[in-house]
Amino acid sequence: MYVYDDHDRQIAAERVAQFRDQTERAMAGELAEEEFLPLRLQNGLYVQRLAPMLRIAVPYGMMRADQLRRLARVTRDYDKGYAHFTTRQNVQLNWPALEDVPDILAELAEVEMHANQTSGNCIRNTTTDQFSGVQSDEIADPRPYCEIIRQWSTFHPEFAFLPRKFKVAVNASEKTDRAAIQVHDIGLQMVRNESGELGFRVHVGGGLGRTPMVGPVVRDFLPELDLLTYLEAVLRVYNRYGRRDNKFKARIKILVKALTPEGFAEKVETEWAHIKDSPTRLTPEAIERIQAYFTEPDYASTGNATDLLAEQRFENRAFDQWLTHNVDTHKKPGYAIVSLTMKKTGTAPGDVTDRQLDQIADLADEFSFGEVRVTHQQNVVLADVRQDRLLELWQAITPMGFGTANLNTLTDVICCPGGDYCALANAKSIPVAEAIQRRFDDLDYLYDLGNIDLNISGCMNACGHHHVGNIGVLGVDKKGEEFYQISLGGSSHHDATIGKILGPSFAREDMPDVLAKIIDVFVDKRTEEETFLDTYRRVGIDPFKERVYA
Amino acid sequence: MPNVIHQDGSIRQDDWTLVARPAEGESLDIPQQPALIPADLWLAGHEHYVGRDDIGVWFDSHDEPEILEGKVNELPVIAVNFPKFSDGRGYSIARLLRERFGYGNELRAVGDVLLDQLQFMKRCGFDTYVLRPDKDINKAARCLNFFSQGYQAATDTQTPLFRRRAS
Ligand code: HEM
Ligand code: SF4
Numbered sequence: 001m002y003v004y005d006d007h008d009r010q011i012a013a014e015r016v017a018q019f020r021d022q023t024e025r026a027m028a029g030e031l032a033e034e035e036f037l038p039l040r041l042q043n044g045l046y047v048q049r050l051a052p053m054l055r056i057a058v059p060y061g062m063m064r065a066d067q068l069r070r071l072a073r074v075t076r077d078y079d080k081g082y083a084h085f086t087t088r089q090n091v092q093l094n095w096p097a098l099e100d101v102p103d104i105l106a107e108l109a110e111v112e113m114h115a116n117q118t119s120g121n122c123i124r125n126t127t128t129d130q131f132s133g134v135q136s137d138e139i140a141d142p143r144p145y146c147e148i149i150r151q152w153s154t155f156h157p158e159f160a161f162l163p164r165k166f167k168v169a170v171n172a173s174e175k176t177d178r179a180a181i182q183v184h185d186i187g188l189q190m191v192r193n194e195s196g197e198l199g200f201r202v203h204v205g206g207g208l209g210r211t212p213m214v215g216p217v218v219r220d221f222l223p224e225l226d227l228l229t230y231l232e233a234v235l236r237v238y239n240r241y242g243r244r245d246n247k248f249k250a251r252i253k254i255l256v257k258a259l260t261p262e263g264f265a266e267k268v269e270t271e272w273a274h275i276k277d278s279p280t281r282l283t284p285e286a287i288e289r290i291q292a293y294f295t296e297p298d299y300a301s302t303g304n305a306t307d308l309l310a311e312q313r314f315e316n317r318a319f320d321q322w323l324t325h326n327v328d329t330h331k332k333p334g335y336a337i338v339s340l341t342m343k344k345t346g347t348a349p350g351d352v353t354d355r356q357l358d359q360i361a362d363l364a365d366e367f368s369f370g371e372v373r374v375t376h377q378q379n380v381v382l383a384d385v386r387q388d389r390l391l392e393l394w395q396a397i398t399p400m401g402f403g404t405a406n407l408n409t410l411t412d413v414i415c416c417p418g419g420d421y422c423a424l425a426n427a428k429s430i431p432v433a434e435a436i437q438r439r440f441d442d443l444d445y446l447y448d449l450g451n452i453d454l455n456i457s458g459c460m461n462a463c464g465h466h467h468v469g470n471i472g473v474l475g476v477d478k479k480g481e482e483f484y485q486i487s488l489g490g491s492s493h494h495d496a497t498i499g500k501i502l503g504p505s506f507a508r509e510d511m512p513d514v515l516a517k518i519i520d521v522f523v524d525k526r527t528e529e530e531t532f533l534d535t536y537r538r539v540g541i542d543p544f545k546e547r548v549y550a
Numbered sequence: 551m552p553n554v555i556h557q558d559g560s561i562r563q564d565d566w567t568l569v570a571r572p573a574e575g576e577s578l579d580i581p582q583q584p585a586l587i588p589a590d591l592w593l594a595g596h597e598h599y600v601g602r603d604d605i606g607v608w609f610d611s612h613d614e615p616e617i618l619e620g621k622v623n624e625l626p627v628i629a630v631n632f633p634k635f636s637d638g639r640g641y642s643i644a645r646l647l648r649e650r651f652g653y654g655n656e657l658r659a660v661g662d663v664l665l666d667q668l669q670f671m672k673r674c675g676f677d678t679y680v681l682r683p684d685k686d687i688n689k690a691a692r693c694l695n696f697f698s699q700g701y702q703a704a705t706d707t708q709t710p711l712f713r714r715r716a717s
Contacts, residue, residue, distance in 0.1 A: 007699065007711055007714075010698060010699070011697060011699065011700075014698065017696070018696040021692075021696075022666060025665075030686065035635070035664060035666075038636060121636070121638075152702055152710075154701050155697065155700060155701065157641060157670040157673035157704050158638070158641040158642055158645055158670075158674055158704065159638070159641075160641075161636050161637065161638030161641070161667075162638055228710075236642050236645075239638055239639060239641070239642050240639055240642050240643075274650055278649075278703065279710060280702065280703045283712070283713070285716050286712035286713070286715075289715065290712075
């Protein structure tokens, strides 16, 4: 994992001092509310329904045990003892006091954490696949490139006041996309060209929210050394020509659409031609230097524990199910990738207590070289677990509530905080997730249904990624009452698609029944090998409509 | 007379007057002192202004600095207006003027110029700033220097941190 050097430490300390000064000026009335707003947002601080909300950055989702312990302490000392893992791989605190925030940021800086640019109209946290570096099908480890982008985008003097927020995601796997890159402002797919050189296929102009779009490709192959200069060109075109007259039309997707992807790409190429060979061009040494932080941990040469696992799973059905669903294959023989699901029914998806944060830190130290990753599905990954210790790990996590063996099933819901916490919500979302989890509580049935992405948002800002759920649920407001609109057929993977709206919305108490009907149609129509999405794509939306509105 | 802040933090008296764009049908009224006029009007009257060291130009955030390509160094001062501090186009305009068009004279930020934006402005090539009058000018020097270094190459430094680290 990346470790700060003196430069990073100094910049981080200066940032905390700067924000302390800004907060003091704001409290002394020297900064108008609207002047302080972007400054506090760029330090992660929202003002929310119940209290301020602090969004802490987790660069590309990676954290060390000491950082988790510090988060636990901050949560305990400054908040109500729990935090929230978000769909942007970050962590949110729901109740910090405004005047404590500089102190919280100082505490975080001590363990190389921050809240820089986690909100506001600037370049946000760059996200990536939570299995980066440990799976066998990736082109190259994307994390060093994410760190390179993180450094370049941090306090970029030209791009701190963009028309709107800006999100970049990187994916390196050929088979899957766990980073949803095509619904980001810039999505970077790592590729190799015919000569075997490393680079990126660049998507620009994806995004969710009010106008959901899948980002078109604007460049098929960008050589790796050109990464930053090209990003700089895209951002400069966006900064200059993105709309600023209307907040809802200010995202880069609107500009790309207005200019057409080809027209936009041309403008970027023209801009890029001027700066392509500037000092911002990466060097092989610079990349190698960052790559050196993401080398393999000290793996033991144990070999696959196939026989042992076969025996253990034979004796213990629950363990067997957990292995099948929450444990993935690792590039290194003898190791496995474990997903801890934060989806225990009765707990809001992504919620963790301070005690659980400490427990996860201990698990990381004990089982995974002291590191974890946060996923955009609001789960946590231990990426380097010895196969011969999986049983022990499973026994440890089950009482903690992280052992629910439902990864990627219908009850592994992505869900935003909705009306329970969020000032912008049109409806609550957590109770809907919970009601559905209660209705589908039979694991065997869930496994039989296979992978289904159920994504729930409390309003059209789409924090819960409802547009790209195979089943999406959106909270809507009708004359002050809460209703829920359903969309079907969305996907955030290589085949990224925006879901199609099923029809009129439903009352909250009807949601489990409606879901059950949708699932029934799938079960009726599917062929043996099909996933929900396959069946939907084959039969279309009508059979679902007919059953649900019958 | 208002003051202007120099990028080293020092404060001087400002002797340039910013001339607003004349309304439809009215002509440009240049005062008897150093004046900054809209860049496109300067270009339109180029033959009158050439060689005058008391006439500079200003751009608005939606203007395209490209119109002055090749001519920028005929100007003693170029100002860029920030109509609202949250409108970040001026930063790109400044970098283009400095890095692409090789502008070497005074580049100043005017308009909704606040303390917390000064260091970004400095890094993008502005060397003088006319702070919004209600802000405390004595805090400018500190705000210009919150950070001792930046990660990126910009107008103030040719070398991004990754290159400095390598050396
Ligand atoms: C509780 C306070 C929150 C507030 C006030 C808030 C506000 C917003 C707003 C205004 C947008 C819309 C931006 C746009 O138009 O594109 C947005 C988008 C988003 N938010 Fe939140 N949010 C909150 C919590 C969260 C949480 C907890 C998560 C993760 C679970 C999250 C993840 C996202 C994501 C992924 C998007 C992006 C949609 C896109 O790609 O366009 N937000 N949020
Ligand atoms: S989708 Fe809406 S309700 Fe949910 S967190 Fe985002 S802004 Fe709040």
